[in-house]
Amino acid sequence: xxxxxxxxxxxxxxxxxxxxxxxxxxxxxxxxxxxxxxxxxxxxxxxxxxxxxxxxxxxxxxxxxxxxxxxxxxxxxxxxxxxxxxxxxxxxxxxxxxxxxxxxxxxxxxxxxxxxxxxxxxxxxxxx
Amino acid sequence: xxxxxxxxxxxxxxxxxxxxxxxxxxxxxxxxxxxxxxxxxxxxxxxxxxxxxxxxxxxxxxxxxxxxxxxxxxxxxxxxxxxxxxxxxxxxxxxxxxxxxxxxxxxxxxxxxxxxxxxxxxxxxxxxxxxxxxxxxxxxx
Numbered sequence: 278x279x280x281x282x283x284x285x286x287x288x289x290x291x292x293x294x295x296x297x298x299x300x301x302x303x304x305x306x307x308x309x310x311x312x313x314x315x316x317x318x319x320x321x322x323x324x325x326x327x328x329x330x331x332x333x334x335x336x337x338x339x340x341x342x343x344x345x346x347x348x349x350x351x352x353x354x355x356x357x358x359x360x361x362x363x364x365x366x367x368x369x370x371x372x373x374x375x376x377x378x379x380x381x382x383x384x385x386x387x388x389x390x391x392x393x394x395x396x397x398x399x400x401x402x403x404x405x
Numbered sequence: 406x407x408x409x410x411x412x413x414x415x416x417x418x419x420x421x422x423x424x425x426x427x428x429x430x431x432x433x434x435x436x437x438x439x440x441x442x443x444x445x446x447x448x449x450x451x452x453x454x455x456x457x458x459x460x461x462x463x464x465x466x467x468x469x470x471x472x473x474x475x476x477x478x479x480x481x482x483x484x485x486x487x488x489x490x491x492x493x494x495x496x497x498x499x500x501x502x503x504x505x506x507x508x509x510x511x512x513x514x515x516x517x518x519x520x521x522x523x524x525x526x527x528x529x530x531x532x533x534x535x536x537x538x539x540x541x542x543x544x545x546x
Contacts, residue, residue: 296407299536303411303529304471307418309522310425311454311473370525381532385539392543 284398287325288390294324295384301353302377305368313365316356316373323352408540410471411533415526417457417472422523424475425452429516436507439490441497446485447505449512453477481506 298319308314358367428450440446455476483506491500 293407299533300407300410300414300471303414303533306525306529307414307471307473308454308456309525310422310518311456314456374525374528377529377532381536384536388536388539388543395543 285391285394288387288394291325292384292387292391294319294321294327295380295387297324298380299377299384302373302380305356305373306370306377309366309368309370309373311366314368315366316358316368317353318356318376320352320354327352408533408537412530414472415530415533417474418526419523419530421452421454421473421475422519422526425454425519426516426523428452428478429512429519432505432507432512433509433516435505436509436512438505439488439493439495439502440485441495441502443485443487443503446503447507448480448485449483449505449507450478451481453479483508 298321301317301319305316305318308316356367356372358369359372360369361367432449435447438447453476454473457470457472457474485503485506487501487503489500490496490502493502495502
């Protein structure tokens with residue numbers, strides 16, 4: 278880990294992606310009673326790739342070329358409901374609640390990684 | 406910051422659900438009213454929810470993109486029940502009164518559904534608030 282260049286590694290960008298997912302799930306829950314609303318979710322892998330400036334690169338001739346993810350909405354996917362409702366709404370509250378809880382836990386996890394890293398830097402600066 | 410927008414989104418949903426609950430309360434309160442003609446009879450009021458699109462929200466100067474709003478409130482088209490009650494002060498010349506078309510059972514269920522959705526959104530903003538405070542806490546110490 279390079280402390281001066283990139284102290285938090287991937288976690289800085291991961292936190293961004295995590296909060297985007299929380300926002301999207303909040304939208305789903307808010308629109309639980311809206312006719313024709315289609316629930317969406319974020320493909321975390323894609324989202325991380327989008328917010329990440331360090332995309333994978335083919336450094337050798339035998340590597341596969343990774344196409345650059347553009348557009349910004351590649352990570353957004355529509356959720357497939359277990360049972361569609363008559364008004365065209367695909368929000369299933371139990372699913373959204375479970376996902377929101379999970380997303381909040383993920384956010385906390387990423388946050389504690391960042392906290393650990395910054396504590397490490399502080400300790401190094403103090404010379405302990 | 407995405408976490409901050411959650412408050413706007415959940416807030417718009419709280420507002421919409423509160424309107425829905427108010428309409429239900431009004432319907433229940435007027436459930437037993439009577440009138441002399443079907444046009445005058447109380448009609449149950451129902452809300453129609455709609456997602457606020459980002460572009461739409463920006464055009465309207467609102468910051469609640471992705472939230473929900475009440476698109477319109479419409480009168481239930483079910484026929485007003487016609488009841489023969491000659492002694493009623495509102496009875497027409499044939500002795501009929503027209504009751505409201507409110508279905509109390511439907512309205513009670515609607516009230517419960519709205520309350521549950523409201524609670525869900527309160528929970529969403531509570532979690533968001535906790536995460537935001539945790540993030541801010543990192544600046545300290």
